[in-house]
Structure formats: structure tokens, C-alpha cells
Amino acid sequence: MTxxxxxxxxxxxxxxxxxxxxxxxxxxxxxxxxxxxxxxxAFSNMPGRVFGRHNGDVACDHYNRLDDDLDLIxxxxxxxxxxxxxxxxxIPEGIGxxxxxxxxxxxxxxxxxxxxxxxxxxxxxxxxxxLALAGDGGWTARxxxxxxxxxxxxxxxxxxxxxxxVATFNEPWCSVWLSHLYGIHAPGERNMDAALxxxxxxxxxxxxxxxxxxxxxxSLPVGLxxxxxxxxxxxxxxxxxxxxxxxxxxxxxxxxxPAFGGAYPESFMQALGDRMPAIEPGDMETISxxxxxxxxxxxxxxxxxxxxxxxxxxxxxxxxxPVVDVRTDIGWEVHPPALGDLIRRxxxxxxxxxxxxxxxxACYNMDVEGGAVDDQPRLDYIADxxxxxxxxxxxxYPMRGYFAWSLMDNFEWAEGYRMRFGIVHVDYETQVRTxxxxxxxxxxxxxxxxxxxxxxxxx
Ligand code: FCB
Numbered sequence: 001m002t003x004x005x006x007x008x009x010x011x012x013x014x015x016x017x018x019x020x021x022x023x024x025x026x027x028x029x030x031x032x033x034x035x036x037x038x039x040x041x042a043f044s045n046m047p048g049r050v051f052g053r054h055n056g057d058v059a060c061d062h063y064n065r066l067d068d069d070l071d072l073i074x075x076x077x078x079x080x081x082x083x084x085x086x087x088x089x090x091i092p093e094g095i096g097x098x099x100x101x102x103x104x105x106x107x108x109x110x111x112x113x114x115x116x117x118x119x120x121x122x123x124x125x126x127x128x129x130x131l132a133l134a135g136d137g138g139w140t141a142r143x144x145x146x147x148x149x150x151x152x153x154x155x156x157x158x159x160x161x162x163x164x165x166v167a168t169f170n171e172p173w174c175s176v177w178l179s180h181l182y183g184i185h186a187p188g189e190r191n192m193d194a195a196l197x198x199x200x201x202x203x204x205x206x207x208x209x210x211x212x213x214x215x216x217x218x219s220l221p222v223g224l225x226x227x228x229x230x231x232x233x234x235x236x237x238x239x240x241x242x243x244x245x246x247x248x249x250x251x252x253x254x255x256x257x258p259a260f261g262g263a264y265p266e267s268f269m270q271a272l273g274d275r276m277p278a279i280e281p282g283d284m285e286t287i288s289x290x291x292x293x294x295x296x297x298x299x300x301x302x303x304x305x306x307x308x309x310x311x312x313x314x315x316x317x318x319x320x321x322p323v324v325d326v327r328t329d330i331g332w333e334v335h336p337p338a339l340g341d342l343i344r345r346x347x348x349x350x351x352x353x354x355x356x357x358x359x360x361x362a363c364y365n366m367d368v369e370g371g372a373v374d375d376q377p378r379l380d381y382i383a384d385x386x387x388x389x390x391x392x393x394x395x396x397y398p399m400r401g402y403f404a405w406s407l408m409d410n411f412e413w414a415e416g417y418r419m420r421f422g423i424v425h426v427d428y429e430t431q432v433r434t435x436x437x438x439x440x441x442x443x444x445x446x447x448x449x450x451x452x453x454x455x456x457x458x459x
Pocket of ligand 1: 022025170171174227297359405412413421
């Protein structure tokens, strides 16, 4: 269903339509006003880590084009903007002096959103750990959790009065497994023991962050953004179904279990518990404080089969092929029903608060032709996933909003600038922004909200 008017009718009037970005991916100005390097500045300048050795020095130059970009967001008709705050701007060395100039930038950002009637959804950590903390062990060191707690307190003390919601972490799955076990993201480690330390320290930092935010600003809704995986077994054999269960515990349970149930999954602890760092008294209570909301970032399902190798490490799975081979330009399978299956499964397994889809979108690399970008497949992708979201609302799931990833093309981590997710095209030579076909379509949908039929808040 792609007619914006018909689609809009499937959503309650107070559903939030927004767009999302992250600091390192768009800001540039990596040395401006006291900012110091993050682990991504270091990583992207190492040979062989990021496509074309692209880096975040200029990115979309958003830091210097803030007002124009805020006008662009407003022109897209959305009622919310999800952005992240760069820790290396606020406390450039991770611990130690606070950089007021860094905070000033986010002051202007939130004031600019308020002036335009757009809600501010801030994320405190979207992967740009101050590089200085890497010297102490980065996320593998327990001290980093306490450094994060202080950073959270500092950011919220200054900005919290004008935020509409805050998330502690974006996708800890990436900053833990993808960064410390699979070696794809900064700091690029491939080590289960390091990854298990990063896991517990990150979970702890989340909990300490929640407490710090609430101490500063009790009324500010606090959440956590997770890229939960919908995991399908590659076949219906018992071995593949068991593999899918192990994968669920490893990829989802290691984060959802502690945050929403106060415990790591049993199978996970049986296999890896003796390699975990010390879980100190009170840690699990800190991690499992009740949240006001959670965010789901969803792009693609995961399909797994049992790893036949003798002694394979937990979760002992190998990738299984998609059933239908429809992929975006980055190679991710397109399968909208997985979004529905995932929300249903997670709500069956855990007691979850209100949910925002904090990221969803697709990589298609069409360029500007004759002043326009015809990205019909992205438009279809977003429409199909919104259709599933509307089904979930009809079934009674508390889906409160949807943020398109992304406002504009940006630095796609290990893929550099070659992979484009924006509903707005960025010409990196000129920094000219061109709203794509999907962006015009999204405006027709989003600008209908908020509207008068606030019906579904029955509970
Ligand atoms: C997510 C990230 C986001 C973006 C999208 C494509 O994993 O949170 O920054 O890179 O993927």
C-alpha cells in the first residue's frame, strides 16, 4: 500500500513520524570547538577498515549547516527528530573537563527543533567513544561504565529540560558483538572474551545511565534502542531450530534478558558464563530498571543453520540463505513480515514498554538525475514496513512512532559514503541536499500527523 492518505488512515492521530541520524555519521567538523577523536576517527583512518578509507572529518558538514538542516527536517513534515549527542564533543577525553562549546551545539540543535515544533529524541551513545578511553580498555573496562554515567548526567543537566525522550545506547549489539567479536566496527577486535566484557560493561553503563538521567530529570522518558533480530531457522530440522534458539539468546537475549528481566539467558550463561567479567552485587538490578520506552531498529531478518564444525563456539550457527532473494544495495534481505514476527515474539518473551521504531529504511544508491532522485524501491520498502507496523497496532501492540533511517545520506560506518540510506540525497562534493522521491512521499504521509483521531490509547 503506497498511497500516503490510505496508509495514514491506518495510524492513530498521535503516532509520531520522524527521521533519524547519528552524530558521527553527519556532523563532520571533527576538530571544531574542542572536540577530540573518537574510536571511529581512529578506526576510519586505519588502512583496510572502512571502504576507501572514508572518515568523518567532513561527513554531511551538519555541524556547520545546522539551521539549514533543521529547516530541511521541518520541510519533510515530520513531528520528531532522532539524533545522537557526541560524547567526544561534550567530554572530549571521556573523563575530565567538560567542553561547554560542545554542549552549545546541542543547545542550538534542541532550541532549533523546539522553535520548529519538532520533538527531540536524543541518543547518548551512537558508537563514538572518546578515543582516550580506549587506552583504559574502552568498553571492555568497567571504568568506562562510570565514565558514561557522568557523561549522561552532564548531557541531561544541560539539555534534559528540552528533550522529549532520551535513549542511553543505540544498538549495543553493534558496539559489543560487531565491534569486539566480529571485528567489523571500531575498535575492530575479534575476541569472545573481550566481547563478553564489553557486553556486561555496556549493559551496566546503560543501567547507570538510566539512574543518572532520572536523578537529573525524573520526568524525561528514558529508553534503550536495540537492533533486535528476527531469527529464522534455515530448515525445520531439530538441529536448525535449536540453532535458531541459541542465536536468539545470543543476539537478543544477551541484551533483552538483562534490561527487561534482570538476567542473562541460561543457555548463554551455561556456554559462556565462566568467561564473563565479574557480575558485581547490584549490577543486574541497576541494568533492569524499568524503562519508559524502547526503540527497535529493524532492517532485515537473520537466518541461521547449525554450525557442523566440531567444538564451534556458542551460539554455533552459520548463515542460512534467504528464501526469496530480494536484497537492497548493501545486500540485506528485504522481508517485511519479519518485523511483525519479531515484535510478536519479543512481546511474548519479555514485558516491554511502549515501542518506537527508531530506525527502519533501505540502502539504494540512485543518484540525482535531472534534479530528482527516483528511489521507488526505498519508498516501497518504507511503505511495506509501515503497513506491518499498522497491523501490529491493530493487534494491540503499543507502537508509538516510526523514524525513517535516514534523514539524509551519510557515513555508513565500515561502508563509508558509498552506501546511501537517506530520504534526502547528499552530494558530498557540494553538500547540496536533494529530497528524493521517497522523501517527498514521506512528507505527504508524515505531514498529516498529528491528527484528530487519537483513538488507540485505550489501555
Ligand atoms: C544501524 C545504525 C545506523 C545506520 C543503519 C543503516 O545499524 O544504527 O547508524 O548505520 O544501521
